[in-house]
Amino acid sequence: MSLTAATINRLSVNEKMMKALKSVFNKITNALLLPVVGIAIFLALWSITAQSIHTSLGEFPGPNAVVKQFYSLYDEHTAEREKATAFYERQEVRNAKKLEKNPDYVVKTRAYTGKETFVDQILTSLVTVTCGFLLAAIIAIPLGIWMGLSVKLNSALNPIVQIFKPVSPLAWLPLVTMLVSAVYVSDDPMVSKSFLTSLITVSLCSLWPMVINTSIGVSSIDSDLLNVSKVLRLPTFTNIKKIVLPASIPMIFTGMRLSFGVAWMVLIAAEMLAQNPGLGKFVWDEFQNGSSESLARIMAAVVVIGFIGFLLDRIMLLLQRKVSWDKSSASV
Incomplete structure (x- = not known):
């Protein structure tokens, strides 16, 4: 009888642990994984679509072109601050x-x-x-x-x-x-x-x-x-x-x-x-x-x-x- 009770207790503990792990996994999925997947899909669609759009100024910018401009804009800011310091x-x-x-x-x-x-x-x-x-x-x-x-x-x-x-x-x-x-x-x-x-x-x-x-x-x-x-x-x-x-x-x-x-x-x-x-x-x-x-x-x-x-x-x-x-x- 005691063995049966111990077994039931172990099963109960295991169920609680599984529920807790499942809850943690769901929270991580909702907080991190799903947003990352959504952003990745968006970036992929943006990149594919941009290649097929041509304007009077050239191809519509994709994610890579935008990232390059972030670096360029920061370099311009640094250069301008150096000019100000020298002035x-x-x-x-x-x-x-x-x-x-x-x-x-x-x-x-x-x-x-x-x-x-x-x-x-x-x-x-x-x-x-x-x-x-x-x-x-x-x-x-x-x-x-x-x-x-x-x-x-x-x-x-x-x-x-x-x-x-x-x-x-x-x-x-x-x-x-x-x-x-x-x-x-x-x-x-x-x-x-x-x-x-x-x-x-x-x-x-x-x-x-x-x-x-x-x-x-x-x-x-x-x-x-x-x-x-x-x-x-x-x-x-x-x-x-x-x-x-x-x-x-x-x-x-x-x-x-x-x-x-x-x-x-x-x-x-x-x-x-x-x-x-x-x-x-x-x-x-x-x-x-x-x-x-x-x-x-x-x-x-x-x-x-x-x-x-x-x-x-x-x-x-x-x-x-x-x-x-x-x-x-x-x-x-």
């Missing part, structure tokens, strides 16, 4: 010589005016989209909370939100450009007009998803939670801090993730149309350039734009997991 070194030597001759000489330091490299334009776009998104969040989240708490305010502002939500950045950009040119007049501006134009355009277009999702999240809070706040007679700010924000965080972050994606797409379009510094301008300049390498360079920029958009979404997802009580809402 500042020569300037320091020249100023030192002038100070030796004339101790009262006022040193003048000129900025290096070389062309922006691909890496520089990536950084410019990232700074612009982050500032525009943060400005939109500062306006949209408090406004969304207020609309969610007040039925009357929601009824008053909701038509305005619904009208402006679908407006394209290409429609906003001329208006914003003229507005900035008329209002932002300074002999020594803190930031360039092109940066301010892109920032405001991004903010205008990424504002609405955050407002809508925040207001929906706040208005759908469990009535029992709000009743607890009323019973305790919590002040308005305390009510928002302790009850409203924690309960509506999943919806707020959903809106923020949507808005960040919108902001990134809007920025690239705005930079292309207005020729403001950034990745959008890089794509347009290469299109206008029309060299044999232009298509591969544009495709390299497209890959980078997509990858950065993916990273921005993952960053927002990680933040949501950190602050949200509902971990299931931050699982995708």
Whole structure:
């Protein structure tokens, strides 16, 4: 009898181990193997299709041509940084010589005016989209909370939100450009007009998803939670801090993730149309350039734009997991 029990226990342990191993294998497959297979199939189809497409600038670039351009673009960035370093070194030597001759000489330091490299334009776009998104969040989240708490305010502002939500950045950009040119007049501006134009355009277009999702999240809070706040007679700010924000965080972050994606797409379009510094301008300049390498360079920029958009979404997802009580809402 004891042998039979021991055998059953061993079988039970073996079954549990097999289930655990199977679970681990499925997780590894879903997390690593399937994405790798999907990417490999995509690259193979891209390579085969590219060979059969011929344009006025030559064959459509495949993965190999794009990878070569990544190396080329990085080499250009390195060479440009070396030129900048040499320029500042020569300037320091020249100023030192002038100070030796004339101790009262006022040193003048000129900025290096070389062309922006691909890496520089990536950084410019990232700074612009982050500032525009943060400005939109500062306006949209408090406004969304207020609309969610007040039925009357929601009824008053909701038509305005619904009208402006679908407006394209290409429609906003001329208006914003003229507005900035008329209002932002300074002999020594803190930031360039092109940066301010892109920032405001991004903010205008990424504002609405955050407002809508925040207001929906706040208005759908469990009535029992709000009743607890009323019973305790919590002040308005305390009510928002302790009850409203924690309960509506999943919806707020959903809106923020949507808005960040919108902001990134809007920025690239705005930079292309207005020729403001950034990745959008890089794509347009290469299109206008029309060299044999232009298509591969544009495709390299497209890959980078997509990858950065993916990273921005993952960053927002990680933040949501950190602050949200509902971990299931931050699982995708």
